[in-house]
Amino acid sequence: MDRRSFLLASSKVAALSLGLTLAGSLQGERIVAAEPKFKAYPFTLGVASGDPLPDGVVLWTRLAPxxxxxxxMPQHDVPxxxxxxxxETFRNVVRRGVEFARAELAxxxxxxxxxxxxxRIYYYQFKAGSEIxxxxxxxxxxxxxxxxxxxxFAFASCQHxxxxxxxxxxHLSKEELDVVFHLGDYIYEYGASDNKVRRHNGPEIMTLADYRNRYALYKSDSDLQAAHAAFPWVVVGDDHEVENNYAGLIPEKDQxxxxxxxxxxxxxxxYYEHMPLRRSSLPQGPNIQLYRRISYGTLAQFHVLDTRQYRDDQANGDGTKxxxxESTDPKRTILGTKQEKWLLDGLxxxxxxxxxLAQQVFFSKRDFKAGAExxxxxxAWDGYAANRDRILDFVTKTDIANLVVLTGDVHSHWANEILSDFNNPDSARLGVEFVGTSITSGGDGVDRNSSDHTVLAENPHIKFVNRQRGYVRCTVTPDQWQADYRVLPYVxxxxxxxxxxISFQVKHGNPELLTISDSLVTTS
Structure with a gap:
């Protein structure tokens, strides 16, 4: 059944089974019989949109009084x-319909x-019973x-x-953006802790009911709701949507x-129930399809990657090693064979x-130790270096233009130049990596910590680090890419x-990070 027929059928079923007269707008210009009743306002988690296309977009909400x-909610579907x-006044409605809020999908x-x-900009809303x-x-x-x-656009991650x-x-909701990318750790699975700024609702989450209640806690936040309501989002998970540092079907701890x-x-x-995702991402048991492509005309193509679901186990028992x-095994993968081929074909x-590449974990080489150690x-990709080498070798071989990697996960801002050989600082630059800090994870943060000098000295391709909270705002034209590292003094x-x-620019055809403004230098 095609989409138009599906919508038509859905509307007819709703009209026949519940006596709905589908006329007028959501502002009350329709007659409704046998309307659902709610014990409280049902749209407590706000609204969202996502996965935009040139001719459409996903609209999301959840009924949760x-x-x-x-x-x-009762255990039956609700139109x-x-x-x-x-x-915004809905005087020019261009599409309308009925979709069921499925009990089996919360x-x-x-x-x-x-x-x-x-x-084109559009406005949308939902109505259930008499509630808008x-x-x-x-x-x-x-x-x-x-x-x-x-x-x-802006990209963000890690909101503990x-x-x-x-x-x-x-602040993000007030920016002038076309789209937002969320690169993972939308929730944290940990149990409630004392001496925190806010408190989780219950112990570490394990069951479907636990995860649903944790998402509801996060999505009850008015600032998060405002950002979702302002722009379409493209979302992909990392580890804390399930469990810290899990790898494929291997949990963090032995179990x-x-x-x-x-x-x-x-x-x-x-995760699917609470995100503006298409039906193609509806999970099948313990599997979910999240890697996909977003094309912004001929200006930019985003390859949204999943570096968590298909990876080999972390080498050397995880950690910093x-x-x-084991870690340099040429067969190791962070993407999985199928996703890697999909990425290279797309490039x-x-x-x-x-x-x-819109993805989760640190892509560039990052040596934490001073000297020969x-x-x-x-x-991160350093634990899967062979997979990174395969991608960079392919980029070199096929002369891929203007490679940009967007990264989350590490609760800090970084700006890196991607080299064809990270062991040779004089090797060719193939692209740049913009790493965004967390929304809250890590607390208030500082501009830099005591170890950052060592990391910058050991990795000359890394040009910047900052450990405050915030996000990265990007402005892209055919001639240049500008990344503005937005930060908060406290959370x-x-x-x-x-x-x-700080703001960096990258010129078309020249993958070099150019500093165009630095507030620390300006204000000192």
């Missing part, structure tokens, strides 16, 4: 009306809207072959609820396989000006202002 206690318009709603105009959701704003992508003058307020998202597989299945299901035959076929993170209180710590 009692969000922290399972949602508070939810949706509308999308070109104006009464979440995922609407895959089609038939929209490319590169907040209004969300979204934007479609330019046409696939469109010559685009500019793209503005207990370690601070999501003030960064309040039987079967309970971890069940935990991963529950975690992925809850010197290289060993080879790309006609985009900028080729972007070496120490690398076994959880332990909710009133922090934001400023740009």
């Amino acid at each position: 009692d969000p922290l206690n399972g949602g508070g 939810v009306r949706w509308e999308i318009a070109t104006d 009464h979440s709603v995922h609407v895959e809207v089609e038939g929209l105009e490319p590169d 959701s907040p209004v969300g704003r979204t934007k479609t992508l330019p046409a696939f072959n469109a010559d685009v003058a500019k793209l503005s 609820y207990e370690e601070g307020y999501f003030s960064a998202y309040r 039987p396989l079967e309970p971890f597989v069940a935990r991963r299945a529950a975690a992925y299901k809850a 010197p290289p060993t035959p 080879e076929q790309s006609k985009a000006r900028w080729n972007v 070496e120490g690398y993170s076994m959880d 332990s209180r909710p009133d922090a202002e934001i400023f740009t710590r």
Whole structure:
């Protein structure tokens, strides 16, 4: 059944079974019989949109009148009306329909809207019974072959609820952006801790009900809701959506396989239920399809990677270790064979000006030890160096233009030049890596810590580090890429202002990081 037929059928089923008269707008110009009743306002988790295309976007919400206690919904499906318009007042509604909030999916709603105009702002909202959701704003992508003058986006990651307020998202929601990328650690699985800024709801999460309640806690945050309502998001998970530093089907700590597989299945299901993802990402047991491509006309192609679900186990027992035959094994993979081939095929076929890997863990070589001693993170690409070498060899061989890697995970800002041979600082530069700090994870942070001097000295391709909270805002044109590292002085209180710590530019055809402003230098 095609999409149009599906929507038509859904609307007819809803009309016949519940006596709905599908006329007028969500503002009340319709008659509803046998409307669902709620014990409290059901749109407590806000609205979101995501995975935009030139002709459509995913709209999301979840009915949850009692969000922290399972949602508070009856165990049956509920029809939810949706509308999308070109104006905030909904005078020019261009698409509308009915989608069911499915009990089996925690009464979440995922609407895959089609038939929209490319590169255009739209507004959307939902109605269930007599209750109306907040209004969300979204934007479609330019046409696939469109010559685009500019793209503005931000990327973020790592939002540990207990370690601070999501003030960064309040500021992000006020930026002028086309899209937001979230690179993982949307929630943290840990149990409640004392002496934290805020408190998790319960012990470490293990079951589907646990994960649902934890997502509800995070998504109840008004700053996070504002950022979701302002722009379409492209999301991908890392480790804490399931368990810290898990690798494929291997948990962090030794434990039987079967309970971890069940935990991963529950975690992925809850992730899908709370994200604006397409049905192609609906989990199948402990598996979820998250790697995909987003093309912004001919300006940029984003290869959104999953570096967690298909990887080999961390070498050398994880941690920070010197290289060993295990970590340098040429067969090791962080992407898995299928995803690696998908990535290389996509890079080879790309006609985009900028080729972007949006992914989770530190890509560039990063030696933490001074002198001849070496120490690398076994959880990052350094623990899977052969996989990184295969990608860089391919980039060199096929002359891929303007490679940019976007990274989260490490709770700090970094800016790196990607070399063809990280062991030779004079080797060719192939691209750049922008690493974004956390929203809250790590607490207030500092500009730099005592170990950063060593890391910068040992890794001349690393040009910048900062350990405050925030996100990275990027402005892309055919001629240059600018990355603004946005930081907050603290997250332990909710009133922090934001400023740009440093800005880098990269010119088309020349993968060199050029500092264009540095607030530390300017204010000193």
